[in-house]
Amino acid sequence: MAISRRAIVLAAGAVLLALVPPVAGLLNQPFYVDLFRRMMIFAIAALSLDLILGYGGMVSFGHAAYLGIGAYAVGIFAFYGVDNGFLQWSVAIAASAAAALVIGVISIRTSGVYFIMITLAFTQMLYYLGISLETYGGDNGMPLKTRSQFAGLVDLRNPSAFYYVVLALLLLFLLLGRRLVDARFGMVIRSARSNEPRARAIGFAPFRYKLAAFVLAGGACGLAGALLANQTEYLTPDFMHWTRSGEIMFMVILGGMRTLFGPVLGAVVLLGLEDVLSALTEHWQIILGPFLVVVVLFAKRGLFGLVSRDG
């Protein structure tokens, strides 16, 4: 059996990511551990968005909301001296999923531009809520007192240990996502994206499946938010700014919608370019913008489509 290019790309990607901490150590460039960890955290957020945007056809323009909720869950617990990571992260996931449930129940009844506007509006509400929380720093945000503690199991203050926790979670979500979109559940939301009247006519009631996907994606992104708070050791309403939602969406489209792996690539490339270009010039967005336009125009299936085309 021939091994597909896709499988080779995936295996190579996983190995390369696993090699980042030792290589950075050899080169005495610890900064790269930090950068790639950040990429992987956003990769989790982006692949959760791909579930609903790519597979479910729900153009959520408010995915940063869950990033913020997850981060605030960790930050607020830490503020009151509760640093148990199991508790913090569980609440981050549960609170994000609960918010997604509320937003989803209202937004999934609509489609197209209305769906975009409702998801955007909810996220703006949460953004302004964050600004108004003076106790937690208002619009300045506040530093995270300590990183999440895991009863001596793993120490997130160790940059490499934290890195491998994030890598393991990313790989876990890739696996879960893959299984989910190919299972019956995934087939329902994919068929509804493809042709909802037809899906209804053959007997699917897509609403609850789309809602469930929306909630799962929210919960997964909430965990990414919990990771992000630990990454930056700071939390701010900016996590929920609408440009952040746009960035996550760009990672999905740049990497390739409906591929799960594409959004990971998209997160790595987007944040990587941001890092490289911003070192060259402060007007780096002038270079990044046209690059994104070219990719969207000429690579319909995104960057992952270019590198994984099975020949």
Add this chain to the structure above:
Amino acid sequence: MAEPLIAVRGLSKSFGGLRATDRVDLDVEDGETHAIIGPNGAGKTTLIGQLAGDLRPDAGTTRFAGRDVTSLDAPARSRLGLARSFQITSIFPDFSALDNVALAVQAHSGHSFHFWRPARAERELREPALAVLGGVGLGARADVLAANLAHGEQRQLEIAMALATRPRLLLLDEPVAGMGLEETQRMVRLLSTLKRRVTIVLVEHDMDAVFTLADRISVMVYGRIIATGSPEEVRGNAEVRRAYLGEGTES
């Protein structure tokens, strides 16, 4: 006399000022093929939409298989055994032909909150789907992307999807529209084999197909059914000829 499989009373639907269906009464007996004919804009597709549960009626009731289904939506009616094809071909274009039919099987195999097993590896979905696909003559095209099928094949695929739900009633909205002669003949042959096995409501402009397939015909004009009868009766009905068949000229 046995209760009709589907019985419609006083069904009405207006779009703005337009009365698309106007107090429609219709009985379709179990096992018959019942054609609905009428000029464009007569409300035939609206009626199909109301029977399928896609359109909420403004007034009237629908009974199907002995129960009142007036308030049930399309997925719920599908699960009771009501299947449809659309006037404009409606398939899942980015799925294979087999996937299209397997999805229809899946929709009728309990809930779909299964998150782990790949659906494409489930024999209980694939095998019945393949059998139905073979039954409509698409067995050799199972792995072709539905978007890449010929128009006539896509219409056959729609029939296969409907059949895969094991329907008691098949609602077909212009199944041979836009087809060439050969494709039309193939579709009419396919529908002939389905007759008796399943009750059919057929909206169609192709009069050859209608008179070949139908046991009874209802004529719809301006949202109302003005006549119902055997093909011979309808052919001979003066009012129908005036309103629709156009007095001697072939449509």
